[in-house]
Amino acid sequence: MSTATVTGVTGEDRSDLSKEESRRIRQRSLRLLGSLIAPMRGRVIVTLIVVVISTVLQVAGPALIGIGVDQGLAALRSHDWAPLAWTAVTYLVAGVGGALSISWYTVSSAQISQAILIELRTRTFLHTQRLSLEFHESYTSGRIISRQTSDLDSIRELLDSGINQLVQGVLYSGFIAIAIFTVDWVSGVVLLCSLVPLYFLIRWFQKRSQKLFRIQRVASAKLIVHFVETMTGIRAVKAFRKEKRNEREFGGLVEDYRKVNADTIQLFGIFDPGLVMIGNITVAVALLIGGFRVASGSLAIGSLLAVLLYARRFFDPMEEMAMFYNSYQSAAAALEKISGVLEEQPSVPEPANPTKLDGAHGHVRFDNVSFHYKPGRDVLPQFDLDIPAGQTIALVGSTGAGKSTLAKLVSRFYDPSVGSITLDGIDLRSLSSEDLRRAVVMVTQEAYLFSGSVADNIALGKPDATMDEIRRAAEAVGAHEFIASLPDGYDTDVNKRGGRVSAGQRQLISFARAFLANPAVLILDEATSSLDIPSERLVQQALQTLLADRTAVIIAHRLSTVAIADRVLVMEHGRIVEDGAPAELIGGTGRFAQLHAAWRDSLV
Numbered sequence: 001m002s003t004a005t006v007t008g009v010t011g012e013d014r015s016d017l018s019k020e021e022s023r024r025i026r027q028r029s030l031r032l033l034g035s036l037i038a039p040m041r042g043r044v045i046v047t048l049i050v051v052v053i054s055t056v057l058q059v060a061g062p063a064l065i066g067i068g069v070d071q072g073l074a075a076l077r078s079h080d081w082a083p084l085a086w087t088a089v090t091y092l093v094a095g096v097g098g099a100l101s102i103s104w105y106t107v108s109s110a111q112i113s114q115a116i117l118i119e120l121r122t123r124t125f126l127h128t129q130r131l132s133l134e135f136h137e138s139y140t141s142g143r144i145i146s147r148q149t150s151d152l153d154s155i156r157e158l159l160d161s162g163i164n165q166l167v168q169g170v171l172y173s174g175f176i177a178i179a180i181f182t183v184d185w186v187s188g189v190v191l192l193c194s195l196v197p198l199y200f201l202i203r204w205f206q207k208r209s210q211k212l213f214r215i216q217r218v219a220s221a222k223l224i225v226h227f228v229e230t231m232t233g234i235r236a237v238k239a240f241r242k243e244k245r246n247e248r249e250f251g252g253l254v255e256d257y258r259k260v261n262a263d264t265i266q267l268f269g270i271f272d273p274g275l276v277m278i279g280n281i282t283v284a285v286a287l288l289i290g291g292f293r294v295a296s297g298s299l300a301i302g303s304l305l306a307v308l309l310y311a312r313r314f315f316d317p318m319e320e321m322a323m324f325y326n327s328y329q330s331a332a333a334a335l336e337k338i339s340g341v342l343e344e345q346p347s348v349p350e351p352a353n354p355t356k357l358d359g360a361h362g363h364v365r366f367d368n369v370s371f372h373y374k375p376g377r378d379v380l381p382q383f384d385l386d387i388p389a390g391q392t393i394a395l396v397g398s399t400g401a402g403k404s405t406l407a408k409l410v411s412r413f414y415d416p417s418v419g420s421i422t423l424d425g426i427d428l429r430s431l432s433s434e435d436l437r438r439a440v441v442m443v444t445q446e447a448y449l450f451s452g453s454v455a456d457n458i459a460l461g462k463p464d465a466t467m468d469e470i471r472r473a474a475e476a477v478g479a480h481e482f483i484a485s486l487p488d489g490y491d492t493d494v495n496k497r498g499g500r501v502s503a504g505q506r507q508l509i510s511f512a513r514a515f516l517a518n519p520a521v522l523i524l525d526e527a528t529s530s531l532d533i534p535s536e537r538l539v540q541q542a543l544q545t546l547l548a549d550r551t552a553v554i555i556a557h558r559l560s561t562v563a564i565a566d567r568v569l570v571m572e573h574g575r576i577v578e579d580g581a582p583a584e585l586i587g588g589t590g591r592f593a594q595l596h597a598a599w600r601d602s603l604v
């Protein structure tokens with residue numbers, strides 16, 4: 001199987017990855033990790049060296065105590081206090097050095113991990129934002145949120161404590177084992193024997209914990225997704241009284257999460273005492289054998305003391321080392337997913353050598369265009385359309401006819417599969433996104449307001465606009481009156497999704513934003529459907545002003561909007577079935593005449 005099948009996020013949900021595909025994904029995340037560490041290579045190396053020195057200093061303690069007891073005490077008996085004093089001073093120096101080095105590398109490694117995380121977070125955010133609409137329409141916002149939250153958290157956990165635990169644990173236990181062998185090889189063999197039950201205990205723990213941690217991650221992700229979905233769709237939840245069902249579903253998810261947490265705690269309830277037991281048995285055996293050997297004179301008492309102190313410490317980092325495997329696994333999985341998102345390329349790429357567009361006129365042409373979202377399912381089969389500059393087009397047609405698709409193509413949210421779309425004779429693919437966004441503006445049905453003031457929201461259309469320009473734009477579309485009556489006028493904070501302003505007012509703000517942007521081509525996903533009659537009138541008047549002197553494509557669900565259009569296009573199944581002036585089509589016998597008659601009757 002070709003590994004191209006796992007490019008970008010495509011491999012994310014598959015559990016049947018081939019060896020070759022898994023290898024490719026692993027390499028991709030390693031490359032990402034490498035690129036994150038590369039700028040700090042020097043610092044990472046210095047930190048590692050300090051970690052090694054620090055571990056040696058920490059491990060030196062028991063050996064120095066042994067030397068103090070054996071040599072220092074013996075010398076003291078013959079009134080030579082120098083060896084004991086020197087050992088005590090060395091112990092102190094090693095202790096202070098150990099503490100200082102721990103302090104230094106703790107700060108340094110935290111700085112490194114912070115820098116890596118900030119870089120990764122920023123890269124993911126900027127890249128996701130840069131990706132085309134096609135990506136966002138298929139990759140849900142819940143998944144994007146997971147990448148930015150739980151995935152980055154797993155990586156943070158590994159960087160913050162996991163790496164320290166591993167490096168410290170491996171070095172610490174390794175040096176301790178060397179130290180025990182150096183002091184007394186028989187005790188070293190006892191320690192080696194303890195590794196057998198230790199190995200089986202850790203293997204048993206890892207197998208179970210790996211499964212449990214995976215279930216735990218899935219359970220927590222499900223909780224987040226359920227929460228996000230409920231809160232984003234809170235209106236539908238309330239409208240359809242879905243609260244009780246949500247309560248049951250959420251309760252079930254919480255119970256799953258509780259259960260897996262309880263199982264995890266139980267697992268530690270066996271693992272931790274298991275470690276302590278093995279440690280205690282090892283110390284007891286070392287004490288027994290060592291004691292006999294001290295009595296027979298084949299081992300110095302100080303050496304026995306050092307060995308026992310070492311044996312106790314040997315087991316300290318074991319739990320953390322066993323845990324490291326889990327943090328590593330979840331961080332590796334997270335990094336694989338993030339690297340997948342980062343590998344995605346915008347399906348609507350920026351041209352390498354853009355054609356400059358100065359002062360667009362707004363002449364739009366579809367030349368032999370056909371378009372599909374998914375291969376084999378043409379949404380617009382063979383499409384030609386010429387919209388002269390300044391013309392207002394109303395697009396009508398049944399649901400799913402392809403109206404929004406046409407609008408998305410003019411805004412270049414997608415590129416046509418075949419043929420070309422031009423603005424003033426220039427292929428949209430040759431225009432820089434900056435020129436394109438200046439020339440073509442789309443106002444969506446949602447009329448999204450960002451958190452910030454009303455003025456900020458209008459100024460989105462022209463970031464360097466003065467307050468005067470903002471006010472003039474609001475006046476032009478008839479929004480000034482209601483804005484002025486808001487508690488803080490233009491400085492009023494609109495809550496997320498415009499909670500504090502009505503749907504019609506939100507629409508007017510987005511019209512003011514578009515007016516200020518002053519594009520040559522304006523696309524409106526008909527937005528009046530949710531408005532009451534007075535609001536609709538207000539918006540209709542605003543529309544007249546907004547559409548003057550520019551090319552406009554309006555997706556018209558309400559036929560009242562059609563009255564202000566120069567030309568009506570009736571679409572069915574991705575084709576234009578009627579094309580003409582509103583009056584001409586109303587007077588005829590076609591599809592639009594029927595629609596219009598039905599609409600007029602409904603008003604009576």
Ligand SMILES: Nc1ncnc2c1ncn2[C@@H]1O[C@H](COP(=O)(O)OP(=O)(O)OP(=O)(O)O)[C@@H](O)[C@H]1O
Binds near residue numbers: 379404
């Ligand atoms: N992102 C997408 N991926 C796949 N198919 C899509 C996507 N968006 C739309 N479609 C399909 O393309 C066809 C045209 O959809 P489009 O949204 O353009 O219709 P429309 O005329 O605007 O409908 P409506 O009036 O209901 O908004 C539909 O069959 C729809 O299922």
